[in-house]
Amino acid sequence: KNEVEQSPQNLTAQEGEFITINCSYSVGISALHWLQQHPGGGIVSLFMLSSGKKKHGRLIATINIQEKHSSLHITASHPRDSAVYICAVIDRDDKIIFGKGTRLHILP
Amino acid sequence: NAGVTQTPKFRILKIGQSMTLQCTQDMNHNYMYWYRQDPGMGLKLIYYSVGAGITDKGEVPNGYNVSRSTTEDFPLRLELAAPSQTSVYFCASSTGGHGAFFGQGTRLTVV
Numbered sequence: 001k002n003e004v005e006q007s008p009q010n011l012t013a014q015e016g017e018f019i020t021i022n023c024s025y026s027v028g029i030s031a032l033h034w035l036q037q038h039p040g041g042g043i044v045s046l047f048m049l050s051s052g053k054k055k056h057g058r059l060i061a062t063i064n065i066q067e068k069h070s071s072l073h074i075t076a077s078h079p080r081d082s083a084v085y086i087c088a089v090i091d092r093d094d095k096i097i098f099g100k101g102t103r104l105h106i107l108p
Numbered sequence: 109n110a111g112v113t114q115t116p117k118f119r120i121l122k123i124g125q126s127m128t129l130q131c132t133q134d135m136n137h138n139y140m141y142w143y144r145q146d147p148g149m150g151l152k153l154i155y156y157s158v159g160a161g162i163t164d165k166g167e168v169p170n171g172y173n174v175s176r177s178t179t180e181d182f183p184l185r186l187e188l189a190a191p192s193q194t195s196v197y198f199c200a201s202s203t204g205g206h207g208a209f210f211g212q213g214t215r216l217t218v219v
Contacts, residue, residue: 031207041213043198048207086151088208094139094158096200096208100150 003027006087006099014107019074021102023087026068030094034061034072035086037101043086046072077106111135114199114211121189121218129184129214131199137209139202140182141166142174144195145213151198157182189218 004025013019023032034046047054047061049070054061058077063070074081087099115130133140138159143151143166153166157176171193173185182201186193194217202208 033208035210043210043213045207045210090202090208094202095156096139096141096202098143098151 002100003091003097004087004089004099006102008102009100010103010105012105012107013077015078017077017106019077019081019104019106021072021085021087021104023070023072023099024068025070025087025089025097027089027097028092029089030092031090032063032070033086033088033090034070035088037084037086039083041083046085074104079106079108082106112199112201112209112211114197114214116214117212118215119217121186121216123189123191123218125189126185126187127189129186129197129199129216131182131184131211132180133182133201133209134180135201135203135209136179137201137203138179140176141200141202142172142182142184143198143200144168144193145198146195154184154197186216191218194218 007022031050033048036044036046049063058075060073082105084101084103086101089097112133141156142154145151152168155174157163160179163174197214199211
């Protein structure tokens, strides 16, 4: 079993829909990242969370430390949100553990 | 504060050639990593380092070597390049409580 599991693996939605991507992890962590990677592009850190909730524009990230679960939400999705979204945790030994990513495709 | 800097951004190698991918961070992070990402796939750990003078193998170390003589630098060496090493390579660094930072990637093609 992977230490970081993401769901869904692939998601196609219509422009304007509310998007949720989930991440569950099985290790103790000091922080969790939500990362975005456009095709052929670099990796951009959208959020770093250690508790609670963060919001940036149309993006919202939440984390429940007790349940070892985090969600990334996109409101009013747009085709430019199409990308791979990766959940990555920093464990207690400072190692990065990546999820396999969620490939999001927003149709106009 | 430049974060994590990777060079080069693109490279084409012939089979059997060697090269070094450079990675430098200016945040005094202890942990540094090299990952490769094949088309349509997730990130796979090649090597990592917990501090200067210490390196460890990740999932896919064969065909690569690393060194960590300073906290700032973590170069990845490819000896005898093979087509299977065609990939995008990412360097990252991390430190407890302050998260992880990523280089922009190196797109390597071996022909």
